Amino acid sequence: MTYDVIIIGGGPAGMTAAIFAYKKLNHKNAKILLIEKNKKLGKKLYATGNGKCNLGNTLLDLTCYESNQEFFPYEIIDVHTHKLICDFMDSLSVNITNKEGYLYPSSLQASSVVWAMTDKIKEIGVEVHINEECIKTISDKNVYHVTTDKNTYTSRNLILAPGGASAPKLGGTQKIYSMASQLGLAVYPPYPALCKLKTAADISMLAGVRSKAKATLYVNDNEYLTEQGELQFTENSLSGIMIFNLSCNAGNLMEQGNKLHIVISLLPEQKETEIFEFLIKARESCPTRTIHAILNGLIHEKLAKYIINIQANGSHTENKNIENDKSDNDLKKNNNPCYRTINTFTDMEIENLAHTIKYLKFEVTGCGSFDEAQVTSGGVDTTCINPASCEVYGNNGLFVVGEYLDVTGKCGGYNIMWAIATGMKAGEGVR
Numbered sequence: 001m002t003y004d005v006i007i008i009g010g011g012p013a014g015m016t017a018a019i020f021a022y023k024k025l026n027h028k029n030a031k032i033l034l035i036e037k038n039k040k041l042g043k044k045l046y047a048t049g050n051g052k053c054n055l056g057n058t059l060l061d062l063t064c065y066e067s068n069q070e071f072f073p074y075e076i077i078d079v080h081t082h083k084l085i086c087d088f089m090d091s092l093s094v095n096i097t098n099k100e101g102y103l104y105p106s107s108l109q110a111s112s113v114v115w116a117m118t119d120k121i122k123e124i125g126v127e128v129h130i131n132e133e134c135i136k137t138i139s140d141k142n143v144y145h146v147t148t149d150k151n152t153y154t155s156r157n158l159i160l161a162p163g164g165a166s167a168p169k170l171g172g173t174q175k176i177y178s179m180a181s182q183l184g185l186a187v188y189p190p191y192p193a194l195c196k197l198k199t200a201a202d203i204s205m206l207a208g209v210r211s212k213a214k215a216t217l218y219v220n221d222n223e224y225l226t227e228q229g230e231l232q233f234t235e236n237s238l239s240g241i242m243i244f245n246l247s248c249n250a251g252n253l254m255e256q257g258n259k260l261h262i263v264i265s266l267l268p269e270q271k272e273t274e275i276f277e278f279l280i281k282a283r284e285s286c287p288t289r290t291i292h293a294i295l296n297g298l299i300h301e302k303l304a305k306y307i308i309n310i311q312a313n314g315s316h317t318e319n320k321n322i323e324n325d326k327s328d329n330d331l332k333k334n335n336n337p338c339y340r341t342i343n344t345f346t347d348m349e350i351e352n353l354a355h356t357i358k359y360l361k362f363e364v365t366g367c368g369s370f371d372e373a374q375v376t377s378g379g380v381d382t383t384c385i386n387p388a389s390c391e392v393y394g395n396n397g398l399f400v401v402g403e404y405l406d407v408t409g410k411c412g413g414y415n416i417m418w419a420i421a422t423g424m425k426a427g428e429g430v431r
């Protein structure tokens with residue numbers, strides 16, 4: 001038997017493609033096969049948005065997506081896409097709520113979206129093979145042969161929707177890229193994205209600290225991207241949504257030999273001169289307080305220690321005395337720079353402190369692992385993809401959708417929006 005459509009991957013891209021392919025073929029006996037290696041469809045989708053499934057965003061600008069073909073994502077996603085997603089969800093009886101541009105099912109449960117999609121797939125009679133892994137794909141005179149760990153199938157249309165390499169517990173795997181190569185598609189190497197970024201400096205003393213901040217990523221000392229939000233420190237990395245957004249293309253850039261660093265402004269709303277003036281005033285009004293106590297009036301006390309340490313050592317080198325200190329008495333005992341009273345600081349020293357609070361620099365040495373990353377950057381080269389249909393140019397009936405493509409959205413619903421939008425295009429494109 002030859003299927004009309006085979007779809008590899010039962011995530012949001014693959015499930016959407018199945019539903020739209022059924023609509024397009026518009027007849028009850030269309031033979032559509034959806035193959036998923038997990039035991040259930042949409043396993044990753046359940047985990048998205050902390051279980052709430054942030055499936056789109058009404059805000060759009062040129063920083064929302066990264067790709068080696070910079071403008072390709074915007075040939076598919078435009079200011080109307082979120083409306084298409086809402087209409088699609090409405091057709092599945094899922095009500096959408098808009099929280100300052102971020103779209104969620106109004107139940108705030110990802111299961112609403114997964115169940116609605118899987119129920120529709122069942123209702124329209126899509127043949128679903130779960131627990132079955134595709135291992136080989138061959139193109140042969142406008143039909144496609146798909147070999148799984150259980151069988152071989154043939155189809156007139158083939159939609160590749162196997163996601164990325166990230167989150168292996170939810171289905172991510174690097175094995176998927178060989179399928180594209182078997183079909184002659186070029187692939188940009190996959191890297192973990194929307195993940196933490198490792199620092200050269202030892203920041204273990206800051207582990208657990210959270211702070212509102214602005215972060216700017218520099219590539220070879222050139223400003224690349226700025227994000228604002230909550231910064232989180234871990235043992236050896238910077239984390240938090242704004243760092244995830246800066247990580248979108250970091251793996252790729254580092255692999256190409258670029259030097260990356262991040263500059264953090266710990267008080268984004270205040271000018272450096274205002275911080276300087278605050279400290280000068282503190283020197284007059286509270287002359288005998290320690291610099292650590294004074295800086296804690298501005299920033300988290302561990303960050304205060306870290307910054308004083310930098311000033312005292314002239315580098316990010318950790319002062320173990322600082323890490324181990326428990327009380328002011330200990331600080332005094334160890335002749336720790338944190339214990340210096342503010343009245344002993346010169347104007348220039350205060351200027352340096354204000355500057356460091358405003359421009360705290362971290363060299364980036366790597367990304368988090370695929371285990372920790374929400375998505376994968378890199379993937380199938382989009383130069384061979386027709387954005388009108390997500391079909392491979394010159395290859396009738398072969399479509400590539402979702403995270404498998406070399407397109408990475410930032411946090412905020414942009415990746416599911418991408419998966420659904422490309423799934424719609426491919427489904428509408430089948431013949």
Ligand SMILES: Cc1cc2nc3c(=O)[nH]c(=O)nc-3n(C[C@H](O)[C@H](O)[C@H](O)COP(=O)(O)OP(=O)(O)OC[C@H]3O[C@@H](n4cnc5c(N)ncnc54)[C@H](O)[C@@H]3O)c2cc1C
Nearest residue numbers: 009011012013037048049134162163171402403413415416
């Ligand atoms: C913890 C977490 C939270 C996230 N939160 C959000 C969020 O709130 N908003 C947002 O926009 N994005 C979020 N994302 C990203 C988003 O989930 C993905 O970008 C999106 O699911 C990609 O959809 P997809 O259909 O392309 O791929 P996937 O959802 O990864 O689906 C691909 C499917 O293909 C299957 N598969 C792979 N290989 C094979 C094979 N050989 N044979 C058969 N089946 C195969 C996989 O098992 C998988 O089920 C989050 C990701 C994670 C990990």
